[in-house]
Amino acid sequence: MDKHSNDHAVDRDSLYGTTPEPTYGGVTSFMRRKYCKDMTGVDVAVLGVPFDTATTNRSGARLGPRAIRNASATMAWERPYGMDFDPFDKLAVVDAGDAYFDFGRPENVPGEIEEEAFKLLSAGAALLSLGGDHFISYPLIKAHVRKHGGPVSILHFDAHSDTWADENDRIDHGTMFWWAAKEGLVNPSTSVQVGLRTQNPDTLGFNIIDGPLVQSQSIEATVKEIRRCLGDAPVYVTFDIDCLDPSYAPGTGTPVCGGLTSYQAMSILRGLQGINVIGMDIVEVAPAYDVAEITALAASHLAMEMLYLYANRPIGG
Secondary structure, eight states: OOTTOSOHHHHOSOSSSOOOOOTTSSOOOGGGOEEOSOOTTOSEEEEEEOOOTTOSSOOOGGGHHHHHHHHHGGGTTSOOTTOSSOHHHHOOEEEEEEOOOOTTOGGGHHHHHHHHHHHHHHTTOEEEEEESSGGGHHHHHHHHHHHHOSOBEEEEEOSSOOOOOOOTTOOOTTTHHHHHHHTTSBOGGGOEEESOOSOOSOOTTOEEEOHHHHHHSOHHHHHHHHHHHHTTSOEEEEEEGGGBOTTTOOOSSSOOSSOBOHHHHHHHHHTTTTSOEEEEEEEOOOGGGOSTTHHHHHHHHHHHHHHHHHHTSOTTO
16 A cells, blocks of 8 residues: 555555545545455444435435545544554454445335345444434344344434334334334343433333433443443444534434533443444434534544444454
């Protein structure tokens, strides 16, 4: 690899390590990782899922993967501050591009997302998925259950529970975890929802650390309770960017005031090192409503915290 190259996304030789390059130019991939479809020797594949037709308010999250990748270039030149090691020294991470689906056949889209994810999981890679609206977690979790068995536990950061009841086979980005619980894909009793601040009386048995509680107690107390709930269960981490207050993440479809700061969210994730992470996603970045890319930048930082979580998972996890 030419150290003077501006295109490490395509000409990187090793899948490991962090290599400086100008942040303002070149081919964009997540954190300048190699763009690659071959999963040989890959630990984690970053998969974009540019889908947003399950939104209940403002659309635009289909452009989220592109925005997160672009924002990540500003931090790709060095190890994130405060981490004990560079996750890219320990993990072989590639950018696998975006899941393909035919938008003209919407009835097939969930299955196409699931199959794309399962193909990568079956090849031996873990997934860090970039949304897209939050509906995408449903087919992604289905793929993880096919790979790892189920039910799985979810660590769910959000302003909304996404467990509102639905009917027949209808589903959107506010009902998919109701379906996931009803179908036995996730175990509510060992799952945790963090940052909620919208009403939904039926919790379905999920453990909830709502937004006001996060604000009133210490980060350490929140981390301790999350650990207690999750135990050593296999965990799928899903982060809806609207968990953050709109002042930290205006670029999203359903913003709700009173949310977490980016510091709180990053610190909570940093404090959870050692949980048994099997998969990750960050969703609902809608760049059309963003200001100075602060939402996409927050998402790229949170995605790196997820990679650090994965790098610190239990041996054999």
